[in-house]
Amino acid sequence: xxxxRWAIWCWVLVxxxxxxxxxPKNALTxxxxxxxxxxxxxxxxxxxxxGRLKRLAPIALQVAQETGDPIGSVLAKVLNTSANPSLAxxxxxxIPTETVALREVAVEVTQQCLEDQRHxxxxxxxxxxxxxxxxxxxxxxxxxxxxxxxxxxxxxxxxYRTLAEARPEAFPALPGPVxxxxxxxx
Numbered sequence: 001x002x003x004x005r006w007a008i009w010c011w012v013l014v015x016x017x018x019x020x021x022x023x024p025k026n027a028l029t030x031x032x033x034x035x036x037x038x039x040x041x042x043x044x045x046x047x048x049x050x051g052r053l054k055r056l057a058p059i060a061l062q063v064a065q066e067t068g069d070p071i072g073s074v075l076a077k078v079l080n081t082s083a084n085p086s087l088a089x090x091x092x093x094x095i096p097t098e099t100v101a102l103r104e105v106a107v108e109v110t111q112q113c114l115e116d117q118r119h120x121x122x123x124x125x126x127x128x129x130x131x132x133x134x135x136x137x138x139x140x141x142x143x144x145x146x147x148x149x150x151x152x153x154x155x156x157x158x159x160y161r162t163l164a165e166a167r168p169e170a171f172p173a174l175p176g177p178v179x180x181x182x183x184x185x186x
């Protein structure tokens with residue numbers, strides 16, 4: 001009961017930011033731990049992040065890496081409802097390549113960055129599109145979303161082929177298979 005009251009107090013602190021000792025990282029950590037024990041607390045965590053992503057999302061990434069779910073999945077859900085490309089790029093650069101706690105967030109921010117690149121018109125960078133498509137394929141694969149991962153990987157492959165055709169000197173052909181050498185195990 002005392003833990004629930006403390007989680008509610010942390011939620012109030014995040015929502016109002018009136019307390020002089022307000023520490024958003026501690027508050028989000030407490031809310032995350034409460035949500036690990038009680039499914040109903042996820043809603044409070046979601047409410048705490050909603051409308052405060054610019055300030056709290058980078059802190060939520062730290063908390064997710066230190067504490068684990070559910071803050072990662074909740075953050076991904078909130079990011080999905082309020083697309084913000086500049087925030088997505090900032091978060092994309094902060095997410096480690098190998099992560100479990102942030103896998104849903106990684107997919108969401110990569111998708112937002114990719115959509116932003118696609119909507120740039122003439123200012124689009126094909127190499128950036130290819131990189132983000134490849135990253136998205138890897139991130140989707142990490143979530144077990146194989147068909148979507150394959151589609152993103154195929155898009156990345158097509159973009160890389162376009163780049164290689166435009167600048168063959170920058171993308172030298174890979175060497176062929178090594179011929180079998182007698183006396184050595186293949």
